Each structure stands twice: as structure tokens, then as C-alpha cells.
Amino acid sequence: MKPAIALMPVLVCAAVAALWLTREGTPEVDRVKPSQNHETKTESDGLRVVASGMSEVAKSGEKGGEKSVAAPRIVDRVALSTTTSEQAAGSSTLGVSNDVARAWPVRSTSGTTPATAGRGGANPDVSVPTKIAFRALWYLGTDPEAEKTWLRAINDRNQPPGVRSDLIIDMVDEGYSDNDHPSEVDLPIIKSRLELIERYAPFAIDDVNKRAFEVAYRELLELYLRLGDKR
Amino acid sequence: MVVRASRHAILIATIVACAGVLVWSFSGHSSIEPVNLPVDSSTNGVASGVGNARTTPNAEVRDDGERTAREGMDPDRTVMFIAGRVFDADKDPLANAIVGDVRAETPRTTDDGGRFELVVPKEQSDVTLLVLANGHAPSLLRHDLTAAGGAGRAEEIDVHLQRGGRIRGRVDRLGRPIAGATVTLMPFATSSWPATVDAGRLWPPIVTGADGTYVFEHLVPGPYRVEAVAAETQRRKTSVLRVMDGEEVIADPIVLEQGFSIRGRVIGPDDEPVLGAAVEFRCSEPRFFATVTSLEDGSFAIDALPPGPLGVRAFRDGFLEVQHERIDPQVKTDLVLRLASGLSIKGRVVDARSGEPVESFAVYARALGTIAPEKNGTLSQQLTRTMRTLRESLATVDPAERERQSRLLTELEARQLRVAELSESRPRVAPSELGEPTTHAGGRFLLEGLQEGIYAVCVASPEHAYAEIEPVELQRTRPAPVVRVEVVPGLRLAGMLTTAHDPQGIEGATIELRRVFEPPRDELDRRRSLYPWVFAKSGPLGVVEQRVRTQQGGRFEFLQCRPGRVALSVRDDRLADHETAPFTVSASRDDLHVIAGERAVLTGRVIDTAHGEEIEVVVLGGHGVLRTVHAKRDGTYRVEGLQPGPYLVRAYPGRTRVHVNRLFGSLFPLHAGGVDEDAIPQRDVELRSGETRTFDVAVARYGTGSLRVEIRVNGVAVRGARAVLRPLPGEAKGSGGLASYGYADSAGMAPIADVPEGKYTLHVYGMGWHELHREVVSIERGRTLSRRFDLTGAGVRGSVRAPDANSEDLRGTLWILPGATEGPDDVYVYRREARVHRVPIRKGVFEQDGLTCGPALVIVQLDGRERVVRTATLRAGQTLDLELDAPVKR
Incomplete structure (x- = not known):
């Protein structure tokens, strides 16, 4: 038998004694202190400590809080604060707690492909960066390559529907000599944009684009009627 | 304290001793062995190499070779390490913060030194970190990884958290606080965050206590609204609340009013319950919209309704929708909504040359619009409606205007013709909803369960070119239309995609067949790009008819093509975008060879x-x-x-x-x-x-300075007042012509940092974007310019009366021109040079604070009416009551 095995009973006894001696202090060490006004459940699987092998709940990250685990840890479920009328009526604060009912607020992304060599911008998967697409919108009706760029952007299903809709409807408001007050000098652009809608609206890729084309056409027609053919 | 510490010390020492002896005994007296485990952890909480028994994670991260050997990693290094530190609002390292990539489901926590470490696939070109910690606002940080130099290297990212702001408020009913009201935060501040982050879960709904109050803490700076509802009340929202870091916003009390409930059933034409029907409830005043879904027994229920009158609409695929208007939930609490069977289109598909039936095809009815929309609608409907309105107004306008409108009418008629021509001659693009071809005996088909409206019938046969028939009108009062679709044989276009370096062909690339629009030659000559290097390459415009992926050997094939002018485009992450020159297709071809460039x-x-x-x-x-x-x-x-x-x-x-x-x-x-x-x-x-x-x-370096503005209006600090720096043309090079904004806190302080040096116009606004002061200032490198403004402001409120109109219909603008003595011809032109306050008139009433004091011209401008000009004097701290007569109709 190895000497260490022989020592084990002694060490186990010492551990038990130490646990008994520290029984009053234990709650202070292990008490969940997520932040004030939090639910005070103390299930230990909210955050799983792996580096130390201990199943310990997370403690407050605020200064002065207890800190017992040094190494980085993997969190398999993350808890955010919750508030009930019984425990902290009327208050909600962000925090990391051990409430297992709450999870990391990130939805599953399985199936999404990592961005590699997209064109950049906030969404690397789009064919035209949104920032460039909106600049193309400003010159719609005067610049043929801007039109081509804009067309590619509005027909790209990777562009969020709201962006596509804005790219179409905003042609009513953007790109005039005075965007607040288009005047007769802007009539060529207005007519050109009406023709552009007539050309592309029948190919709207979905209802979002279709409705946006209809709204833009109505508003441009109104603008045209107000300004058109004044002599 | 000392006793307690010593007890802890005994416990820890004992556990460590036990663990040490165990390891020593079972490992044959060797030192602690590293654990060989996958680098990324599974969700079962298994220990990963990243977190194992070390105290200086960054040192290990930097030593890739050692890490690879120690952890038995794939030497090809399929992952990238990201390490960093999280600091609290006092700039100290923060332990127990949670850090994760928003594309991953497994976050990690920081150690005592605030350190964290993440592992991401090497293909990932960027990482967006979400950081959560007690007592701090969440933080979202996007970090580009392309500069990391490839897999296996570590990226160091420091994250500095803010405390965030706070919204405090109260929920009342009949002047008394409501306990138990559910209060929900609507965080517009996080609207630009990735869709994978459910920001609503960061600040879950809360329930008010006995005093009816609520508090949302540690909010990301930005705009929010708060919505509240309680038992038997309607929902109510606050106005938009702008939260700043370290500040508390006191929201106006949310006053809940009595809410109403409706229960009901949705049944089909045979009185059977309809499961899964959507039932919409809407109200215009107060604005309300909600949808519920019918259950298995057809029942539905909805609470918290406004008093109405309500519009109710029920619909489900296969049935005709049903609508009821002016439902009063105070009277009508039970509703039975009966859905009739949907409408149908019958038809037959034949070969255009032989007249023989075509029996294999996919068919789909694509909705083009409604029969007679009041607003918007198809282009043709809009033109028809506009021309009708013009014709009707011709008799009521003066001769000059009549002449102008007549000319416009002529032009619109021509436009209507052109739209019809385009509709007939335009390229046809098969909708994505078309399914696989099926067999139809005798070429006959029946499309059922359709709503009233205008449709295009889309037919795709394997042997023929895609075809559409439109418009087909469906009305419940008319018999089902019968259509005949004639299809012509389709052409096959096939070929191969290669690059200069890979003549064997590129597999998996996307090739688009584009139908080309040929603009008139003079238009091409007239128009040229202002930014040919930023915008798309010059070339013909067109629409994508078909899209395929290249197969082995780079082969591609388009079927069911129509004759005409086309071009091919190549889209692939590995290749440069490429477009062929347009070419004419009149017969099938399989000799197309596209040579694309590389990135x-x-x-x-x-x-x-x-x-x-x-x-x-x-x-x-x-x-x-x-x-x-x-x-x-x-x-x-x-x-x-x-x-x-x-x-x-x-x-x-x-x-x-x-x-x-x-x-x-x-x-x-x-x-x-x-x-x-x-x-x-x-x-x-x-x-x-x-x-x-x-x-x-x-490095482009611009010297920057800052501005510190204190804003008081009528002696009071105005929270939310704004200071805006607009660069003078050519006077602030680094600004890019962009304005810089500062929002006043509760002390009226509106700082603006990081302002490129140069000359600017400083605009000071009270609430509601009404300018109260303007001056030219110079921002100098490394210096802070301080300004304090004690401004005066006044208000207006009132109504516009019109004997010939309902006040509900009166909508327009009240222009206030401080110091003006004569009404300008065009207010929009006037306001480029002078201060103008624009106050909206809605339903005949208006109210606005924070306007310039002193004598002013007041111009009433209502839709469809002449304008009226009068004078007024606005006095500091006072609200001027104005009762105005509406101008006459134009």
C-alpha cells in the first residue's frame, strides 16, 4: 500500500472536522449575491465551475464580493436576473445570478455559416454593404452604376427586410437638391425614379419589396403632381 | 473575522491536501498531467483545456506551440483563441463577468484578474462579444479577426463596462398606484444588435409592488419605452425615454385605463371549428393592434382591449378572410367569426405550337394586389386612381392650374400605357414558391383556397419556358375564372466555369442568368457613374431569371430558358464577381465558357x-x-x-x-x-x-477637441436639450461634414467629445428640436471649449376651427417665424437662412414648448387649403393660447 493511501482516513477526518468548524461561515462564502433585488434561489447548476471541480454558484462580480475561483470557467447555462413581485417588486436589473430558468440571451446559431470573404460592413454576408447601398440610393436616377448597386442590394435576401424596404421607400426623401423640400429642379430625378419603379416593381422578390415599391410610387406620384409641368 | 478566516484556511488546506495526495498516489508520484480534452467544451460542463489549472491564461494563449502540444490539438489549428480582460466602470479588472460570442451558445466567465478566453473556428473573420456583469450595463463589441494572422494566434480584447442608466417610474390607475402591473421594457437601444441576441431577456418584465413603482437598471445608453398592463386594464406605453450612462430617467407615470375582453370562435362554412386562424384586432384611437390564434375548438380570447370601436379580421389559408368593423367590446364580448371557403382559378396548360395539353408542370397563383385598394396598390391601379382624381378636380381649379393638370393627365395616360406594355413584355421570373412539377391529366389544374384579389398564374413545365398569365381577378361575387396558359418550348443553356488558374472548372459557384434591359442609346450616353470604383461595374441592367450552382468540372445548365438578350453573372466567395457581355439566345447551347477572375x-x-x-x-x-x-x-x-x-x-x-x-x-x-x-x-x-x-x-490623424455646453431654459436645466456642432463648409476637415451631437443630462450638461478641430456652427435646441440659439465656434486641438447658455423659451397651444370640415380631418403645420415681419413665399427656402419653428397640427390641435420668445409671424398651413399669416408675441415661461380659423380650401 502506498503511504498516501494509509494517510487518507486521517485526512478525511481532518476534512470533516474542518467542515464542521466552518459551518457558520459557509453561508457567507457560498451565498448567492447576484445583485440586489434578485431572486434568491440557490441551485448550483446555474453556473458550473469546472476548473476547480467545485459546483459553486457564481458570486457577485462587484468589487468587495467574495472571489474564490481563480481560473476561467465554462458556463453551460447562464443566468440573468429576474424579478418577481414577491421578492423584489418593481425592480429589474441586469445581473449574473444562479437562476437556472434564465439562459444566455443568445439564440442558437447552428446552421449559420461563418463569414469569410464577404463584402464587409456590419453584415458580412450581404452582397452590397448597407452603407454603400444607401449612398447608391442617394444617386438613384442619375448614376447608372448606383442603380445597379442599389438593385443588387434590394434583391439580396441576406439584407434585412427593413433595410430593403428603406432602400426602396427612402428614394422618396433622399438625393434631392434639398431633401426637406424637393423642387422643380429635381423633376428629372423624380421622373427617372418613377420609371425605375415601373421597371423593377414587377420583379419584387417578396411582399416587403412589393409594398415598398407601391408606397414609393404613390409618394413620388404625389410629388410629381405637385411639382410637375409648371410653366 | 480572524477566527472565520482561519476556519476557511483549515478547510481549504485540508481539501488541497486531500486532492494533492490523491493525485500523487494515483499518478505514481508524477507531477500533474495535463488533461487531453477537446478545446471547446460541450454544454455538459466538461472541463476544457482552456480552463485547466492555470493562473495566467494569457501567457499560455500566446504560446501556441506549447498549447497545441499540451492539449493534443489538431496541429492544423482549426480554431482561433480570443483572450482579453473585462474592466468595471472604475477601470478595475472584473471577475465573474460573462463573455461570449453571439454566434456561440456557450459563454465563459472571467477569472479574478478579469481575464477570459474564447475559442472560435478559424474560418470566422470576426467575433461579436456580448459581456454581462452584475452592476453593469451589457456590452456588445465587434472585433475583426482578419488581422490575427490566421488560426492558432490569440487576439487580445479589452472590454470596459459602463454602469449604464436607469429608468424609474410608476403605474397608476385613477390616481392610485397599481400593484401587480406587469411592466415591460422596450429596448430600442439594442435594436442594432445581432438578431441572435434576445435583448428582451436582459431586462425581463417586472411586476410592480404596492407603491406601483418600477425600476429598470444598468441599461445600455440609448432610447427606450416602457409598457405596462394590469388585470382588466389596457396596455399603455411611455414616450421614448433617452437613457444615458450613470443617469436616472424618471418616466412620466403610466396611467392605465380600463381594458376590455372579447371571447369568440372561428368556424368554417360547415360550422366546424377552425384551428389556427389568425384573429386581428385593431383600433385607430388609441392606436392598437394585436393578433391571437384560434385553438382546436376554434375558440380565441383577448384581453386589454381599448374601448374601440375595433376592427376585427380573421383569416387562414384556404378560407376567405372575414372582417368586422366598429366592434364595441363594451357591448359585444362574444364573437363568432365564420370563414367561407376560399376562391379558385381553373385552367388548362397547352403547348403553344401543337395545341396539345401539357400534363407535367408546377402551377402557382402569385398575388399581385387587391381589387380596389384605397391606398397604394399596383402601379396601374395607382395611375388609374390618380388620373380619376385629376379629372374630377379639373372643373374646380383656375384656368392656369387646369391647363397644368391637363398636361399632367396626358402624361399619366402615356405612363399608364407604358406600364401596361412593360407588364406584357417584361421578362418572367419564376417565383420561389413554385414547387416541383406534378402530373395534371389533360393539362387541367385547379388552384383553390385563394382570397379575393388580382393574381398572376405561374406555370413551369420541364420541357417549356416558364410562363405567366396576368392579371386574373378573383371576386367572391363572380364565378371562378378559367384561364388557358400557352407554353413554348424551353431552351437549354449549358457550359463551364473556369478561372485562369483552374481550367478544370470551379465547382459550387453560383451562376445567374440575367435577362438584360436595353436602355435607349442616348440614355446610356447621357448617364455615367460618379463613383465607378465604389458602385457596381459598368454593364447592362437586368433581372435574375434563374440561379444555379456549378457541378463537378464547373459544369452548369439552365433549363426552360426563353429566347432573348441575356448575360451570365458569377457569384462566389472564392472568385471575383464576374459578368459576361450580353448575348442573344435563340436556340439551345451547351458551349458557354465563363472565365472568372479571382479575389x-x-x-x-x-x-x-x-x-x-x-x-x-x-x-x-x-x-x-x-x-x-x-x-x-x-x-x-x-x-x-x-x-x-x-x-x-x-x-x-x-x-x-x-x-x-x-x-x-x-x-x-x-x-x-x-x-x-x-x-x-x-x-x-x-x-x-x-x-x-x-x-x-x-495613419490619418486629426486633432480633436471637445465642447462642454450647459443649457438652461427659463433658469432651469433641461434634460434632453441638445447641442449640435455642424461643420462650416471646408472649415473642419476631419469631420467629413458630419454633425456632432450632445444631449443634456439632468444638470443641463451636454458634452461633445472627439470633435475634429475646425470651425462649426453651434446650434442649441430645447426640447423637440426647436433651435433657441446659434453661433459660430472654433474647436481647437486638445482643448475643451466651454459655453453656458441661459436661454428663454415659450410655448404655444391651441386649435384650428373650420366650419366646412371636421376637426379630425385638419392636419398640417403651424410655422412660427421669430422676428419675421413679412410672410415669405416659401417657408422652406426662408428657413435655410433664418430660424423657423415647425409645430404639427393634428386633428385640428397643436401644442409645443421650448420656442423662441418675442414677436413672430405665425403661418397656418393645412393640407388642401390656402395659408393664413398672423402675428403673435411669445413670452418667456408662458404658453400662448391661440384659437385660429382654418384657411379657405384651395
């Missing part, structure tokens, strides 16, 4: 930078490319996967998006007429297909 790489060094300085490199051009990367600590950068073409390359200190905004602001004026082509900088590099190009770039 390019730009690399180099940022010069004039200190070691370790944070630098962002911006690359713009390549016919539609905008990329930003962070230079490495040694000043080198690398951008891969670029489209060939000309580029501007810029380097800026820091990692702030404002640089890109300012670059865009300096390049692109608001309209084409404002473009000065001589002012557009020459491009820095022209990348060729497949090229790796080295280009060193100097």
Missing part, C-alpha cells in the same frame, strides 16, 4: 504608429466593397478576399465607426448635384485578379 489580397504596414497602438484600416472600392480590419500590434495589416478593382485605403487610430462615417461624409454629398469630382481622392491601389498587393498606409 485579391491587400497587405502592408501602417506607418507613423507606435507599437501596440490600436489602428483600424478601412478599405473602400472594388465596385462595392467596404472592409475594416485592425492592424496587428506590429503595425501590419492584411485584408483577404477582396474584389479586383481600385481602392481607397485609410488608417485611423482607435476602433470607432465614426471614422468610416466621416470618410463617407467627406466622399458622398447628399445629392448628385453636390458631387465635386475633383474633390474625390485618387484611389490608392488597383488590385488585379488573384493579386497579393503590398501597400503601406499612414
Whole structure:
């Protein structure tokens, strides 16, 4: 038998004694202190400590809080604060707690492909960066390559529907000599944009684009009627 | 305390001793062995190598070789390590913060030193970190990984958290606080966050206590609204609340009013319950919209309704929708909604040449619009409606206007014809909803369960070109229409995609068949691009008819093609975008050969930078490319996967998006007429297909200063008042023409930092974007300009009466022109040079505070009416009551 095995009973006894001696202090060490006004459940699987092998709940990250685990840890479920009328009526604060009912607020992304060599911008998967697409919108009706760029952007299903809709409807408001007050000098652009809608609206890729084309056409027609053919 | 500490020490020492002896005994007295486990953990909480028994994670992260050997990693290094530290609002390292990539489901926590470490696939070009910690606002940080230099390297990211702001408020009913009301935060501040982050879960709904109060804490700075509802009340929202870091916003009390409930059933034509029908409830005043879904027994229930009158609509696929207007939930609490069977289209598909039935095809009814929409609608419907309105008004307008409208009418008629011609001759693009072909005996088909409306019947037969018949009108009062679809044989276009370096063919690339529009020659000559290097390559316009992926050997094939002018486009992450010249198709072909270019790489060094300085490199051009990367600590950068073409390359200190905004602001004026082509900088590099190009770039440094403005109106600090710096043309080079904004806190302080040096107009606004002061200021490098404004403000309120109209219909603008003595012909032109307050008139009433004091002209402008001008005097701290008569109709 190895000497260490022989020592084990002694060490186990010492551990038990130490646990008994520290029984009053234990709650202070292990008490969940997520932040004030939090639910005070103390299930230990909210955050799983792996580096130390201990199943310990997370403690407050605020200064002065207890800190017992040094190494980085993997969190398999993350808890955010919750508030009930019984425990902290009327208050909600962000925090990391051990409430297992709450999870990391990130939805599953399985199936999404990592961005590699997209064109950049906030969404690397789009064919035209949104920032460039909106600049193309400003010159719609005067610049043929801007039109081509804009067309590619509005027909790209990777562009969020709201962006596509804005790219179409905003042609009513953007790109005039005075965007607040288009005047007769802007009539060529207005007519050109009406023709552009007539050309592309029948190919709207979905209802979002279709409705946006209809709204833009109505508003441009109104603008045209107000300004058109004044002599 | 000492006793307690010593007890802890005994416990810890004992456990450590036990563990140590166990390890020693079972390992044959060897030292602790590293654990060989997958680098990334599964969700079962298994220990990973990243977190194992070490206290200096960064030191290990940097030593890739050691890590690989120790953990038994794939030597190909399929992952990338990201490490960093999280600091609290006092700039101290923060333990127990949770850090994760928003694309991953497994976050990690920081150690005592605030350190964290993440592992991401090496293909990932960027990481967006979400950081959560007690007592702090969540933080979202996007970090570019392309400068990391490949897999296996570590990226160091420091995250500094803010405490965030707070919204406090109360929920009342009949002047008394409501306990138990559910209060929900609507965080617009996080609306730009990735869709994978459910920001609503960061601040879950809360329930009010006995005093009816609520508090949302640690909010990301930005706009919010708060919504509350309680038992038997309606829902109510606050106005938009702007939260700033470290500040508390006291929201106006949310006053809940009595809510109403409706229960009901949705049944079909045979009185059977309809499961899954959507039932919409809407109200215009107060604005309300909600949808519930019917259950298995057809029942539905909804609470918290306004008193109405309500519009109710029920619909489900296969049934005709049913609508009820002016439902009063105070009277009608039970509803039975009966759905009739949907409408149908019958038809037959025949071969156009032989007249024989075609039996294999897919058919689909594509909705084009409603029969007679009151607003919007198809282009043809809009033109018809507009022309009808013009014709009706011809009799009531003066001769000059009649002449103008007649000319417009003629033009609209021509436009209507052109739209009809385009509709007939336009290319047909098969909708994605078309399924696989099925067999139809005798070529007959029946489309059922359709709503009233205008449709296009879409037919795709394997042997024929795609065909559409439109418009087909469906009305419940008319018999089902019968259509005959004639299809012509389809053409086959096939070929091969290669590159100069890979003549064997590229598999898996996307090829588009585009139907080409041929604009008139003179139009082509007339129009040229202002930014040919940023916008798409010059070439014919068109729409994509079909899209396929190349097979083995780069082979591709388009079936069911129609004759005409087409072009092919190549889209692939590995290849440069490519478009062929247009060509005419009149017969099937299989000899098409497309040779695409390859992507390019730009690399180099940022010069004039200190070691370790944070630098962002911006690359713009390549016919539609905008990329930003962070230079490495040694000043080198690398951008891969670029489209060939000309580029501007810029380097800026820091990692702030404002640089890109300012670059865009300096390049692109608001309209084409404002473009000065001589002012557009020459491009820095022209990348060729497949090229790796080295280009060193100097850091663009602009001296910046700051502005500190204190705003008081009528002696009171105005929270939310604004200071805006607008650069004078050509006087603030680094600004890119963009304005800088500061919002006043509760002490009236509105600081603006990081303002490029130069001359600006400083505008000071009270609440509601009404300018109260303007002056020219100079911002100097490294200095803070302080200004204190004690301004006066006044208010107006009142109504507009019209004997010939319902006040509900009176909508327009009340213009207030401080100091003006004569009404200008065009207020919009006048306001370019002078101060003008614009107050909306809705339903005949208006109210606005924070306006300029003193004598002013007041102009009433209502839709469809002449304008009225009168004078008024606004006095500091007072609200002027105005009762105005509406101007006469035009």
C-alpha cells in the first residue's frame, strides 16, 4: 500500500472536522449575491465551475464580493436576473445570478455559416454593404452604376427586410437638391425614379419589396403632381 | 473575522491536501498531467483545456506551440483563441463577468484578474462579444479577426463596462398606484444588435409592488419605452425615454385605463371549428393592434382591449378572410367569426405550337394586389386612381392650374400605357414558391383556397419556358375564372466555369442568368457613374431569371430558358464577381465558357504608429466593397478576399465607426448635384485578379477637441436639450461634414467629445428640436471649449376651427417665424437662412414648448387649403393660447 493511501482516513477526518468548524461561515462564502433585488434561489447548476471541480454558484462580480475561483470557467447555462413581485417588486436589473430558468440571451446559431470573404460592413454576408447601398440610393436616377448597386442590394435576401424596404421607400426623401423640400429642379430625378419603379416593381422578390415599391410610387406620384409641368 | 478566516484556511488546506495526495498516489508520484480534452467544451460542463489549472491564461494563449502540444490539438489549428480582460466602470479588472460570442451558445466567465478566453473556428473573420456583469450595463463589441494572422494566434480584447442608466417610474390607475402591473421594457437601444441576441431577456418584465413603482437598471445608453398592463386594464406605453450612462430617467407615470375582453370562435362554412386562424384586432384611437390564434375548438380570447370601436379580421389559408368593423367590446364580448371557403382559378396548360395539353408542370397563383385598394396598390391601379382624381378636380381649379393638370393627365395616360406594355413584355421570373412539377391529366389544374384579389398564374413545365398569365381577378361575387396558359418550348443553356488558374472548372459557384434591359442609346450616353470604383461595374441592367450552382468540372445548365438578350453573372466567395457581355439566345447551347477572375489580397504596414497602438484600416472600392480590419500590434495589416478593382485605403487610430462615417461624409454629398469630382481622392491601389498587393498606409490623424455646453431654459436645466456642432463648409476637415451631437443630462450638461478641430456652427435646441440659439465656434486641438447658455423659451397651444370640415380631418403645420415681419413665399427656402419653428397640427390641435420668445409671424398651413399669416408675441415661461380659423380650401 502506498503511504498516501494509509494517510487518507486521517485526512478525511481532518476534512470533516474542518467542515464542521466552518459551518457558520459557509453561508457567507457560498451565498448567492447576484445583485440586489434578485431572486434568491440557490441551485448550483446555474453556473458550473469546472476548473476547480467545485459546483459553486457564481458570486457577485462587484468589487468587495467574495472571489474564490481563480481560473476561467465554462458556463453551460447562464443566468440573468429576474424579478418577481414577491421578492423584489418593481425592480429589474441586469445581473449574473444562479437562476437556472434564465439562459444566455443568445439564440442558437447552428446552421449559420461563418463569414469569410464577404463584402464587409456590419453584415458580412450581404452582397452590397448597407452603407454603400444607401449612398447608391442617394444617386438613384442619375448614376447608372448606383442603380445597379442599389438593385443588387434590394434583391439580396441576406439584407434585412427593413433595410430593403428603406432602400426602396427612402428614394422618396433622399438625393434631392434639398431633401426637406424637393423642387422643380429635381423633376428629372423624380421622373427617372418613377420609371425605375415601373421597371423593377414587377420583379419584387417578396411582399416587403412589393409594398415598398407601391408606397414609393404613390409618394413620388404625389410629388410629381405637385411639382410637375409648371410653366 | 480572524477566527472565520482561519476556519476557511483549515478547510481549504485540508481539501488541497486531500486532492494533492490523491493525485500523487494515483499518478505514481508524477507531477500533474495535463488533461487531453477537446478545446471547446460541450454544454455538459466538461472541463476544457482552456480552463485547466492555470493562473495566467494569457501567457499560455500566446504560446501556441506549447498549447497545441499540451492539449493534443489538431496541429492544423482549426480554431482561433480570443483572450482579453473585462474592466468595471472604475477601470478595475472584473471577475465573474460573462463573455461570449453571439454566434456561440456557450459563454465563459472571467477569472479574478478579469481575464477570459474564447475559442472560435478559424474560418470566422470576426467575433461579436456580448459581456454581462452584475452592476453593469451589457456590452456588445465587434472585433475583426482578419488581422490575427490566421488560426492558432490569440487576439487580445479589452472590454470596459459602463454602469449604464436607469429608468424609474410608476403605474397608476385613477390616481392610485397599481400593484401587480406587469411592466415591460422596450429596448430600442439594442435594436442594432445581432438578431441572435434576445435583448428582451436582459431586462425581463417586472411586476410592480404596492407603491406601483418600477425600476429598470444598468441599461445600455440609448432610447427606450416602457409598457405596462394590469388585470382588466389596457396596455399603455411611455414616450421614448433617452437613457444615458450613470443617469436616472424618471418616466412620466403610466396611467392605465380600463381594458376590455372579447371571447369568440372561428368556424368554417360547415360550422366546424377552425384551428389556427389568425384573429386581428385593431383600433385607430388609441392606436392598437394585436393578433391571437384560434385553438382546436376554434375558440380565441383577448384581453386589454381599448374601448374601440375595433376592427376585427380573421383569416387562414384556404378560407376567405372575414372582417368586422366598429366592434364595441363594451357591448359585444362574444364573437363568432365564420370563414367561407376560399376562391379558385381553373385552367388548362397547352403547348403553344401543337395545341396539345401539357400534363407535367408546377402551377402557382402569385398575388399581385387587391381589387380596389384605397391606398397604394399596383402601379396601374395607382395611375388609374390618380388620373380619376385629376379629372374630377379639373372643373374646380383656375384656368392656369387646369391647363397644368391637363398636361399632367396626358402624361399619366402615356405612363399608364407604358406600364401596361412593360407588364406584357417584361421578362418572367419564376417565383420561389413554385414547387416541383406534378402530373395534371389533360393539362387541367385547379388552384383553390385563394382570397379575393388580382393574381398572376405561374406555370413551369420541364420541357417549356416558364410562363405567366396576368392579371386574373378573383371576386367572391363572380364565378371562378378559367384561364388557358400557352407554353413554348424551353431552351437549354449549358457550359463551364473556369478561372485562369483552374481550367478544370470551379465547382459550387453560383451562376445567374440575367435577362438584360436595353436602355435607349442616348440614355446610356447621357448617364455615367460618379463613383465607378465604389458602385457596381459598368454593364447592362437586368433581372435574375434563374440561379444555379456549378457541378463537378464547373459544369452548369439552365433549363426552360426563353429566347432573348441575356448575360451570365458569377457569384462566389472564392472568385471575383464576374459578368459576361450580353448575348442573344435563340436556340439551345451547351458551349458557354465563363472565365472568372479571382479575389485579391491587400497587405502592408501602417506607418507613423507606435507599437501596440490600436489602428483600424478601412478599405473602400472594388465596385462595392467596404472592409475594416485592425492592424496587428506590429503595425501590419492584411485584408483577404477582396474584389479586383481600385481602392481607397485609410488608417485611423482607435476602433470607432465614426471614422468610416466621416470618410463617407467627406466622399458622398447628399445629392448628385453636390458631387465635386475633383474633390474625390485618387484611389490608392488597383488590385488585379488573384493579386497579393503590398501597400503601406499612414495613419490619418486629426486633432480633436471637445465642447462642454450647459443649457438652461427659463433658469432651469433641461434634460434632453441638445447641442449640435455642424461643420462650416471646408472649415473642419476631419469631420467629413458630419454633425456632432450632445444631449443634456439632468444638470443641463451636454458634452461633445472627439470633435475634429475646425470651425462649426453651434446650434442649441430645447426640447423637440426647436433651435433657441446659434453661433459660430472654433474647436481647437486638445482643448475643451466651454459655453453656458441661459436661454428663454415659450410655448404655444391651441386649435384650428373650420366650419366646412371636421376637426379630425385638419392636419398640417403651424410655422412660427421669430422676428419675421413679412410672410415669405416659401417657408422652406426662408428657413435655410433664418430660424423657423415647425409645430404639427393634428386633428385640428397643436401644442409645443421650448420656442423662441418675442414677436413672430405665425403661418397656418393645412393640407388642401390656402395659408393664413398672423402675428403673435411669445413670452418667456408662458404658453400662448391661440384659437385660429382654418384657411379657405384651395
